[in-house]
Amino acid sequence: MFDPVPWLILLPLAWGCLTFLAGIGRGGRLVVAGLIIQLVLTIILARQIVMEGARHYAVGGWGAPLGVDLYVDGLTGIMLLLTHVVALPLVVYARAYFSSQAEGASYFWPLTCFLLAAMNVLFMSADIFNIYVTLELLGLAAVGLVAAAGSAGSVTAAIRYLLVTLLGSGAYLMGVALLYGTYGSVSLAVLEPLLATTEISAAACLAAMLMLAGLLLKTALFPFHFWLPPAHGGAPAPVSALLSALVIKASFYLILRLWFDLFAPLVTTQAAQLLGGLGAAAILWGSILAFNQTRLKMLVAYSTVAQIGYLFLLFPLMTSAIPGAAESAMQGGVMQLVAHALAKAAMFAAAGVMVLSAGKDDIALLGGMSSHLPLTLFTFALAGITLMGLPPSGGFIAKWLLIDSAVSGGQWGWVVVMILGGLLSAAYVFKVLRQAFLPPVAGIKFKPVIRMLEWPAFLLALISLLLGFRSVEVLNLLGAA
Amino acid sequence: MRNLLNVLVIVLSAALGLVLIGVILESPSPARVRLSEEVLMQIGASGVTHPVTAVLLNFRGYDTLLEVMVLLLALLGVLAQMGKQKRENPPAGFYLTEPRMQVLLWLARVLVPLMVLVAGYLLWAGGHQPGGAFQAGAVLAAAGVLLNLSGLLPSWMEPAWNLRAGLVSGLLVFLLIAAAVMTTASPGLLLQYPPASAGMLILLVETGLTLSLGLILAGLFLFLSGDAIDEEADK
Numbered sequence: 001m002f003d004p005v006p007w008l009i010l011l012p013l014a015w016g017c018l019t020f021l022a023g024i025g026r027g028g029r030l031v032v033a034g035l036i037i038q039l040v041l042t043i044i045l046a047r048q049i050v051m052e053g054a055r056h057y058a059v060g061g062w063g064a065p066l067g068v069d070l071y072v073d074g075l076t077g078i079m080l081l082l083t084h085v086v087a088l089p090l091v092v093y094a095r096a097y098f099s100s101q102a103e104g105a106s107y108f109w110p111l112t113c114f115l116l117a118a119m120n121v122l123f124m125s126a127d128i129f130n131i132y133v134t135l136e137l138l139g140l141a142a143v144g145l146v147a148a149a150g151s152a153g154s155v156t157a158a159i160r161y162l163l164v165t166l167l168g169s170g171a172y173l174m175g176v177a178l179l180y181g182t183y184g185s186v187s188l189a190v191l192e193p194l195l196a197t198t199e200i201s202a203a204a205c206l207a208a209m210l211m212l213a214g215l216l217l218k219t220a221l222f223p224f225h226f227w228l229p230p231a232h233g234g235a236p237a238p239v240s241a242l243l244s245a246l247v248i249k250a251s252f253y254l255i256l257r258l259w260f261d262l263f264a265p266l267v268t269t270q271a272a273q274l275l276g277g278l279g280a281a282a283i284l285w286g287s288i289l290a291f292n293q294t295r296l297k298m299l300v301a302y303s304t305v306a307q308i309g310y311l312f313l314l315f316p317l318m319t320s321a322i323p324g325a326a327e328s329a330m331q332g333g334v335m336q337l338v339a340h341a342l343a344k345a346a347m348f349a350a351a352g353v354m355v356l357s358a359g360k361d362d363i364a365l366l367g368g369m370s371s372h373l374p375l376t377l378f379t380f381a382l383a384g385i386t387l388m389g390l391p392p393s394g395g396f397i398a399k400w401l402l403i404d405s406a407v408s409g410g411q412w413g414w415v416v417v418m419i420l421g422g423l424l425s426a427a428y429v430f431k432v433l434r435q436a437f438l439p440p441v442a443g444i445k446f447k448p449v450i451r452m453l454e455w456p457a458f459l460l461a462l463i464s465l466l467l468g469f470r471s472v473e474v475l476n477l478l479g480a481a
Numbered sequence: 482m483r484n485l486l487n488v489l490v491i492v493l494s495a496a497l498g499l500v501l502i503g504v505i506l507e508s509p510s511p512a513r514v515r516l517s518e519e520v521l522m523q524i525g526a527s528g529v530t531h532p533v534t535a536v537l538l539n540f541r542g543y544d545t546l547l548e549v550m551v552l553l554l555a556l557l558g559v560l561a562q563m564g565k566q567k568r569e570n571p572p573a574g575f576y577l578t579e580p581r582m583q584v585l586l587w588l589a590r591v592l593v594p595l596m597v598l599v600a601g602y603l604l605w606a607g608g609h610q611p612g613g614a615f616q617a618g619a620v621l622a623a624a625g626v627l628l629n630l631s632g633l634l635p636s637w638m639e640p641a642w643n644l645r646a647g648l649v650s651g652l653l654v655f656l657l658i659a660a661a662v663m664t665t666a667s668p669g670l671l672l673q674y675p676p677a678s679a680g681m682l683i684l685l686v687e688t689g690l691t692l693s694l695g696l697i698l699a700g701l702f703l704f705l706s707g708d709a710i711d712e713e714a715d716k
Contacts, residue, residue: 006663006671013550014656017649020557023642059543061673066519068543107561114554121547133547140551144558155562178504184514198512203504 004041004048005057005070005124008080011038012117020110025102027109028095034113035091038120039084046077050480056126056189064127064187071126071188074480075334079123079253081477082338085463086245086345087116089456093349094238096452100356104149104236111148115141115242122250128176128211128262129186131254132169135218139165142247145239146231157230164217164227168251171214175207182207188262196265208263215258218251221275221312222282225305229289233301237352240297244304245345249337252311256333259315272315279312280417287424291431295361296351299428300344306421307340307387313402313414320409329409331475332401335467338474339394342464343386349457350379356453357446363432368440375454377436382461384429389422394467528679529608537613538683542672546659549652549690556648556697559704560640582631589631596624604691608680614690621695626702636707637700648700651693655686 015034019027054073063069091112098105118137125131143165147158180186182203183194195204220228228248232240259267286306293299314333318326353376354369355361370377386395399418406414440446467474520532520540527535537545600617607613628634640648659672662682666675674682 006659009671010656010660013546014653016550017553017653017656020553021642021645021649023645024639057670059671059673060539061670062523062540065514065516066523066540068541107557111554111557111561114550114557117550130544130547133544133551136551137547137554140554140558144554144561147558147562158562174501181505182507182510183512184509184516190514194510194512194514198510201510202507206500206504 001048002044003057004045005072008038008041008045008120008124009117011041012113012120016110016113016117019113020107022109024107025098025105025109028091028098031091031109031113032088032095035084035088035116038116039088042077042080042084045072046081046477049074049077050477053480057124065185065190068130069126069187069189070124072124074478075253075256076123077477077480078334078338078474079249080120082249082341083116083119083123083246086341086460087112087242089459090238090241090245090345090349093241093453093456096450096456097236097238097352097356100450100453101236104145104239107144107148108236108238111141111144112242115145115247119246119250123253126188127186128179128188128191132173132176135169135172135251135254138247138250139169139218142243145242146235148239149234149236151234153230154234157227157234160227161231164224168214168217171210171217175209175211175214178203178207178210192262195262200266205266208258208266211258212255212263215251215255219248219255219308220305221308222278222285222305225282225286225308228305229298229301232304232348233295233298237297237348237355240301240352241345241348244301244348245341248304248308249341252308252337260318269316269319272319275312276316276414279309279315280414282306282309282312283417283421284309284424287421287428291424291428293428294363296355296363296366296432297348297361299363299432300347300351303347303387303425303428304340304344306425307336307344310336310340310398310402310418310421313406313418317402317405317409317411317414320405320411322409325405325409327405328401329405331478332398332405334478335394335401335471335474336398339386339398339464339467342460342467343383343393343395346379346457346461346464347383347387349453349460350376350383353449353453353457354380357449358444359447363435365441365444366432366435367438368444368446369436372440372446373449373454375458376449377433379454379458379461380436381429381433382458382465384425384433386461386464386467388426388429389418392468393465394471395464397468397471526676526679528674528676528681528683531607531609531611533611534607534613534683538686539674539679546655546672549655549694552694552697553648553652556700556704559701563704585631586633589627589633593624593628596620596627600624600691600695604687605684607687608684614687614694617687617691618694618698621691622698622702625695625699629703629706634703636705637703638707640700644696647696648693651689651691654689658682658686 011034015031019030049072057070059068118134118141122134125134143158143162146161147155182201183191185191217224232244283306286302290299290302290306293302311333314329317329320326357373358365386393389395389399403415403418520536524532524535527539529535600620603612603617662674663669663671666673
């Protein structure tokens with residue numbers, strides 16, 4: 001039987017090396033071709049997971065605890081598929097984007113390949129030290145992409161992002177060291193039963209706190225969100241889309257894994273309520289700040305801060321004793337992750353087109369955009385529908401499942417937060433749409449844009465909208481044990 | 482406000498430090514896995530006799546593969562943010578005119594060949610005693626820095642194709658070998674070296690890595706040193 005797992009690791013690393021070898025600003029075509037191959041491989045892998053269930057893969061044939069193990073299950077499959085479905089239109093978009101504006105193109109392709117390679121290895125890893133290496137790979141690639149824009153503002157944002165990401169992985173590594181010192185292994189498969197059966201040690205508790213805090217910092221959960229808007233809002237549009245859609249989801253994925261597997265014996269209901277509370281604060285505060293922005297890309301970046309909040313509502317909802325409630329909370333959380341990744345990639349890509357055409361990142365200058373770039377504005381609106389959670393979008397299914405779980409679990413407070421969050425996101429989406437339908441500001445001339453900039457973004461928005469119809473397949477894959 | 486924040490950070494760090502000390506003094510779990518014994522048990526099948534090399538290049542060779550990519554990424558980050566900065570290639574003989582530099586020049590010319598020799602020895606020694614690609618690469622990089630500081634080697638500008646090839650060749654060799662052992666062997670797992678040829682394959686990987694790591698580490702200095710000299714010259 002053909003096994004796609006090792007190829008999903010080797011191929012993106014090879015593309016990264018080869019595009020660097022190809023030279024500055026070159027290699028885009030190779031990346032598009034490579035991503036098509038990888039998308040096929042992830043589809044094969046997802047089918048295998050649905051048919052045969054989750055499995056371990058022993059790199060080097062040694063097996064844990066001596067070697068490094070990989071682990072793929074339904075959630076891994078969803079994350080890998082999502083990464084490639086989002087990244088493929090985005091690299092097509094990036095080729096068009098950098099042909100109209102060369103700023104930030106120089107090392108975009110190798111950095112993007114390494115970023116995608118880092119995501120693949122992170123999602124499949126079952127070894128906490130190996131996860132640390134993947135976090136460094138992901139963080140450095142992301143910082144490099146932010147810095148590549150070259151302006152003073154983006155370098156400042158990149159340095160702040162670098163410090164935050166190093167602090168986060170430093171805390172994580174300290175936790176890994178504590179666990180290794182106490183239990184003598186870094187393999188999840190070995191550590192899980194050890195933590196579950198032996199008496200809970202102070203070292204394990206401290207390790208859990210450090211590792212989760214580090215990952216929360218990287219996920220930019222309120223109040224750790226301060227670094228995200230300048231880094232995501234200041235980068236070139238394809239980079240913003242990659243970072244906002246995918247990179248923060250990677251550290252969230254790790255929180256999900258650690259919380260419910262390794263640290264399941266340690267976490268308490270109060271801790272889950274705290275995460276939910278921070279998530280609720282992120283939804284409200286992020287939405288309000290998004291509404292107050294005057295720059296389009298900053299608005300979209302603050303909307304990411306708000307949308308991350310929904311993901312963390314699943315932690316208190318999962319503590320519910322009613323079995324159906326916990327299940328739909330998990331499904332809703334994962335659905336929100338997928339829907340937001342697609343919609344936010346589309347939204348940032350569309351915002352990038354509008355900024356490119358207007359020549360300046362300012363919401364007040366968007367007047368007349370409705371007649372100049374109708375497709376791009378439509379894309380923005382479709383992505384907005386997912387963020388607001390209107391049917392039939394994936395965002396609707398996600399919020400429906402979360403609200404359903406909150407109602408059946410009797411945790412009414414979260415329902416109020418989610419409805420308020422939906423209204424607030426409608427407010428900031430309509431702020432942009434309203435401006436775009438106003439007559440053009442005197443003296444502004446829109447530059448024409450090439451079609452290949454508009455269609456990939458539209459495709460992403462369309463997928464996020466139609467996800468609602470295919471959510472059963474996604475949830476089936478999630479359930480494959 | 483800023484002072485308050487500083488005090489908060491200091492208090493938090495101190496608290497974390499104290500808790501850490503307390504936790505570390507706690508005795509390790511009795512159910513601890515004895516990993517070092519397992520390493521010594523399996524070392525015969527690893528192709529090398531030094532346990533550190535066995536762990537780095539064979540048992541956890543996957544981590545090493547990713548770590549060398551991290552080093553290349555660090556260099557990419559440096560190159561990306563240099564972007565369009567105007568940089569001038571400082572003349573190679575910048576220091577040569579200073580008479581008091583003659584001792585340094587002489588020393589550099591004597592030391593660099595020796596350093597290359599030491600790097601080769603460290604690479605070879607890694608199989609059975611402390612050493613290996615990372616140490617050898619670091620020595621090579623240090624030789625490059627020494628040459629640059631003494632004015633014999635100009636700082637690097639935007640890398641041309643030959644430098645780019647050198648920077649990634651070792652990593653590509655690693656990837657190729659990883660793919661080759663997977664497709665040719667019968668169980669075919671990633672980075673699963675057949676025990677009979679493991680020693681030879683590991684030496685091959687390490688040789689490639691020594692060259693690339695040496696260039697990457699040297700690059701982290703040499704790509705940036707051009708700026709520093711320029712600024713000083715401007716003053």
